[in-house]
Amino acid sequence: MKRILVSIFLLGSLVHCARQKESISQSTQFTNAYLINLIRANDPNSLDKIVFSRADVEGTTLTRINSTNQDFYIYFSMQTNSQIPASQASSTSWDIAFNRYKIATNGGGTNSSGRGAVCLSSLTSVSVAASTARAAQNCSDDKFVSDTRTSTQGIGGAVGEFVGNSILTDWFSYQIGNLTTKGLVYIVRSGTGNQYFAVRMESYYSDAGTSGYPTIRWKRLSE
Incomplete structure (x- = not known):
């Protein structure tokens, strides 16, 4: 026992x-x-900043990016639908970049070897803009603007300077503590300069309401 x-x-x-x-x-x-x-x-080369990038209505793609770290941009290629590491920022492999509410294209002051730029479309639908000739939406070649040192109003109402695209500083309306998209459609020229994408900011927040998660709807132009 x-x-x-x-x-x-x-x-x-x-x-x-x-x-x-x-x-x-x-x-x-x-x-x-x-x-x-x-x-x-805290690593700009860590390729885990794409929350999702999925096919959506009317042939568009919906992409959400974690750009909560204000110390660096997150680079994204619409040509390959993938994040590009910051170590390749001086290449032409990316098309658009995000640093919280700030947006850059691959050209001008951001990357002198890139051919990226942007134009504000006269249309409001991404799918319609993607199937419309650029000139017909006020985006002929001479309408595209490359990156420069610019300024924008951000959280708290403070105006800050940064190297980015002045056309893309107007995508949001600001009220105390909140950014809301204006629903503007932009035509973004790729870093390689031979492709164009219709892009619209859809939101700035995660599903949990955390800021610094820009969501874009985009589609490559058929021309």
Whole structure:
């Protein structure tokens, strides 16, 4: 009987220790995951900033980008529907970039070797703009603007200067603590200069209401 009781006690002790080890292991895993995410959040070359990029209505693509870190831009290629690392910022492989509410194209002051630029379309539908000749929506070649040092009003009402695109500073309306899109459609010329995309800002917030998550609707022009 004593042997049975001792065996039961030892078995219970082993189970308890195993549970303790499992608990410690889970805690360690959580800590490690937190640290990895923290490192990635501060790494402009970490290719995990696309929350989603999926096909949507009328042949458009809906893309949400995590650009919450104000220290660097997140670069995106509409030609390949993918994030481009910051280490390739001086290449022509990306088309549009986001730093919270600020937007840049691949040309001018942002990248002198890029051929990117933007024009404000006279249309309001992304799908219609994508199937309409550029000249017919007031976006002939001479209407495109490259990046320069510009300024815009942001959170808190402060006006800040940055290198980006002056045409794209007008995409939102600002009220205390809140940015809302104006629904403007832009024609963005690719970094390579040989493709054009109709782009409209859809929102600036995540589903949880966190700022710095711009969502764009876009479609390549058929011309």
